[in-house]
Amino acid sequence: MTPLYVVLALFAVVGLLLALSFNRLVRLRNKVREAWQDVDVQLQRRHDLIPRLVEVVEGYAVHERELFSELARLRSEAEQASGAIAKSAPESELALALAGAIAVAEGYPSLRAADNFLSLQKEIAETENEVAAARIIYNGNVRIYNTRVQTLPVSLCADLLGFGPASFFQAELNGA
Amino acid sequence: MFEPDYHEVEAEERRHLLRSFGYWDLVALGAVAGAGLGFFYGRVHEPSGEAWYVFAGMAVGALCALIVGWAKVQSRVRERFFSRWAAARQWQYEAGGEPFEDTLFLQSGDKRAAGDFFSGFWPEPGFVLYQHKRIEKSGDDEQVTNYMVLHFSLSRPLIDLLQISPRSHTIELGEKLFGHLTGIDGRIELESTELDEHFRVSGLRGREDEVRRLLTPSAIVRLLEFQRGLPHGNARFEILGSTVAFSVEKTLSPKQPQLIDQLLELWRPIAVWLMEEAGSGTQSPADADGGRSS
Secondary structure, three states, rough: OOOHHHHHHHHHHHHHHHHHHHHHHHHHHHHHHHHEEEEHHHHHHHHHHHHHHHHHHOOOOHHHHHHHHHHHHHHHHHHHHOOOHHHHHHHHHHHHHHHHHHHHHHHHHHHHHHHHHHHHHHHHHHHHHEEEEHHHHHHHHHHHHHHHHHHHHHHHHHHHOOOOOOOOOOOOOOOO | OOOOOHHHHHHHHHHHHHHOOOHHHHHEEEEEHHHHHHHHHHHHHHHHHHHHHHHHHHHHHHHHHHHHHHHHHHHHHHHHHHHHHHHHHHOEEEEEEEEEEOOOHHHOEEEEEEEEEEEEEOOOOOOOOEEEEEEEEEEEEEEEEEEEEEEEEEEEOEEEEEEEEEOOOOHHHHHHHHHHHHOOOOOOOOOHHHHHEEEEEEEEOOOOHHHHHOOOOHHHHHHHHHHHHHOOOOOOOEEEEEEEEEEEEOOOOOOHHHHHHHHHHHHHHHHHHHHHHHHHOOOOOHHHHHOOOO
């Protein structure tokens, strides 16, 4: 009977370790998803600011129509993309175009002094900070999750349990 | 900015003590008192060897007086050094005073003591950095834990209660078992795994949304940056209405005053952020003193 008990005990220990690893992986994966939702919320805030910026600047900078249409195109591309990898490139381009538009707008003294432009400029700066911070948190969560998934002993059963590595969000944010 | 050298201040104080008339009087008095006590002790216990007891008592008495003098030098060196160090930076310094006791953590422990109060290090008034001592009694023993605390009051209440403390599995287990008996809820899980690994965020039960609103991604990143800057500091952040206290488990030594600069540099972005959230600066020092025990 003793060998049977040993085998049963081993199965029980392995089962317990699997259950604990599974729970931990689920928690870490949920954190990655939660952090991505946060990134998404902040990116949406950025997208929502673009029409307001165009509206404010358009009245002063009538010769910048090309810039505005480029901004609208990039915004639409970024909105259509989904997931960290797909969003990286369009969001990066949008961030650079947005920074460029602000720089162009600052070239108009009357616009630079307008209250609504100043408050919008502040809001954009705050949003960019939050986007950058949300990205740092998301990438931090991905790093911890991927390390867990790709290191022993979890890596032996991660695939079996349906846990693959997550993707980083690599957007370049206004020179960040 | 000329900053004093600790060893120079110590040497100066030692010279001052050795030259002072009262010190050698004290040593002589200690020797005489020790000889007298030795004489009486010897007479009672071993009448044939009185002389040895007299000499031994004399030596012990003189040694005690020397030790008292040395301890006095050390305490004066600390005060002198920090006074000059603070003055060189145009800060204010107080060697002693009452501890702040207006947050849950600052109230904890059987007894509390404080020392080395610094202020005037930032342009905004109301910031005080000091050494907080939490004393816990266990039978006849006292265990003292030293914390460096940055205390200030915001211009308006920001949140009823927010505690960000080092993670402790014992506390978490206690909260799970008895948390329902208190108004403080257990952990509030935020989106950052790294933050969860280092800190336990808690607030009032049913008010988690307030905490989540305050701790935006950029606020979380600031907290993580602090943690990376001081990985073994056991950092703690508390907001109770408009009262804010940041603390780390550290002992301030005049031999290493750089600790103050390091802490202020790490705390500054978080303090600025809280002031911005509160809408303006801090309260005046007079108002901020309200939390000190009397």
